[in-house]
Amino acid sequence: MHLGLYTAPLHDRSLPEALEVVAGLGLNAVELNTGGFLPPVHVPVDEIDAEPATAQRYLETFKGTGVSLQGLNCNGNPLHPDPNFGAVHAEDLRRSIRVAGALGQTRVVTMSGLPAGEDGGRIAPWVVNAWSSGHLDVIERQWEVAVPFWQEIDQLAGEHGVKVALELHPQNVVFNPPSFLELIERTGATNIGVELDASHLFWQQMDPVQVVRRLGAHVVHAAAKDVRINPEAAWCGVLDNSFRRLSPEENRVNLGGDEYVNEWPKDSAWDFVALGRGHDATYWAEFITALHEVDPDMALHIEHEDTSLGPVEGVSEAAGVLLEAARIAGVR
Template sequence: MKLGVYNAVLHDRSLPEALKAVGKAGLTGIEINSGGFLPPVHIPNFDEILSSDAARDEYLGTFEGTGVSIAGLNCNGNPLHPNPIIGDAHAEDIRRSIRLAERLGQDRVVTMSGLPGGEPGATTPNWIVNAWNSASLDVLDYQMGVAADFWMETDKLASDHGVKVALELHPQNVVFNPAGIRELIERTGATHVGVELDASHLFWQQMDPVAVIRDLGPLVFHAAAKDVRINPAAAIYGVLDNRFRKLDISEPRTNLGGDEWANEWPKDAAWDFVALGKGHDAAYWTEFLRALHEIDPDMWVNIEHEDVSLGRIEGLEVASTVLRAANEALAGTTR
C-alpha cells in the first residue's frame, strides 16, 4: 500500500517544511487540504494554479526530489448546510478541488456527503441519530433527496475531470455508514462518488472497519489511518457522549464556517481519537491494510493525527511506526 499523511497536522509550517517532516517519518505521500472546514494553507496560490500552467508547474516543482508526492486533495466540510454562507462556500470548495485535482494530475478528492436541515426553510443542520418514529424517516427522505440533487451534479463534474470523490463515513452527515452510501449511489446513479474509509469514525460507532471495507468493496476509493480508544466513561455515557462545552469568543477555537466553531471535547470522554497503536495494535492495522489491498494495492492510506496527548511530529512518528510495521507485515504475506 502507499502510505502518507493528511497535512492538517502540519499546517503550522510551510509546505517544504511539511514535506521534510513527512519524509522523515518514513512516508511518501501528503494529502493536501483544499478548503471546507479548514483553509488551503499549503495551496496559497489556488486560483493561479487553476488558470496558469506556469503556476501549476511551479507548485508541482515543490515536490520534486523530496520523495513525497501529492496523495489526493481533502476539502471536508458541509456542502449541504442550509446556511448559504457555509453550505455554498463548502460546495464551491468541492467543485474547485475537483478542478484543481485534474490540474495537479490527481484523481482523488476527499470530502463529506454533507447534512442539510430537516425541512425546507431550515437554518441549521439536523442529524437524525435514531429514526424510530415516522416523522424522522420523513426527515431522512427529504435530506437524502437534497443530497442526491447535489451529488448527482457533482458526480458529473467529477466524471468530466477524471476524478473520484471519496466521502468520509462521518457522523453528522447523511452518509455515515454503508447503507447511506448505497442509498446515495442508488438515487444518483453516481459512478465517481464512493468512500474514504476512515477507520476512526467506524470504531467509535462500534463498527469493524475491516468488515466494512469488505462489505463495500470497490466503493472504497481512498483510506485514512486514525485510531480510537474507547474509555471507561463509555460504560456511563455511551459512545454518543455529548458533554461538549461551547468555547467563549475569548478562547482559542477553530472556525467551521460562518459563525460555527468547534467545541471543547468532553473531559473524561467516552472515547478519544488516538495515534495508531493506542487503540488497536499493529496486527489489527495489518488486517485493515490487507482488506484495502484486496480492492486496490496502490490505494493511498493516509495518517490523520488528532491525538491531543501527543505533539504534531511526535504523534505522526508514533502513527507512522505502527502503520509502516503493519504494511511490512502485509508485504511479507502477499509476495
C-alpha cells in the same frame, strides 16, 4: 500502496518543510487540504484554478523529496442551509475537483454534508435513531436536497477524471456503508466512492476490515486514525453530548458561518488517539491487507487528532505503527 500523511497538523510549516518531516518519518505520500473546514495552506488553489498550467510548476516542489501528492482534502458541509457555510464549502469542493484535475490527481476527499430537516430551516439536524415517522420525514427531506447536489458533483468529477471519496462521518447524510450505498442508488453516481477512515467506524461499532471487504471497489482512499473506547462509555454510551461551548475570547476553530468546534468532553466515552493506542500493529496490518486487496495502489494517510500529543510527536508515533503494520502485511 502509498503510506503518507494528511498534512493538516503541519499547517504551521511551509510545504517543503512539511515534506521533509513526512520523508524523515519513512512515509512517501501526502494529502493536502484545499478548503472546507480548513484553509488551503499547502496548495495555491485560486492560482491553479485560474490558470491550470501553473499546476506543473507547483508540482516541481515534490521532485526529489521521495514524497508524492496522493489526493486533495476538502472536508466540510456543502449542504449546510446557511449560505455562508454550505454554499462556501460547496464551491470549495467544486474548485478542489477542478484543481485536482489540473494536478493530475484522481482523489478528492470530502464529506457528504447535511442539510436542514425542513424547508427554510437554518439548522442541519443529524437523526441518529429514526424510531418515529417524523424523523424519517426529516431524513427524506435531506435526501431530496442531497441527491441533485451529488448528481452535479458526480458529473463534474467525471469531467475532470476524479473520484470523490466520501468520509463516512457522523453528522452527514452518508455516515455508514448502507447510507453510502443509498446515495449511489438514489443518484446513479459513478464517480463517487468512500474514503475509509477507520476511526469513525470504530466508535460506531463497525469493523473497518469487514467494511472494506464488503464495499470492495467503492473504497477509493483511506485514512489511518485510531480510537480508544474509554470506561466512561459503560456509563453514558458513545453518543455523548457533554461538550462545552467555547467563548469568543477562547481559541476556537470556525467550521463555517457562525458555527465553531466545541471543547471535547473531559470524561469522554471515547477519544481519537494516535495509531496503536486503540488497536495494535497486527490489527492495522489486517486493515492494510484488506485495502491492498481492493487496490494495490491505494493511498492510506495518517490523520492526526490525538490532542494528548504534539503534531510531530503524534505523527511520528503513528508512522512507526503504520510502517510496522505494512511490514507485517508484507505490502512494502
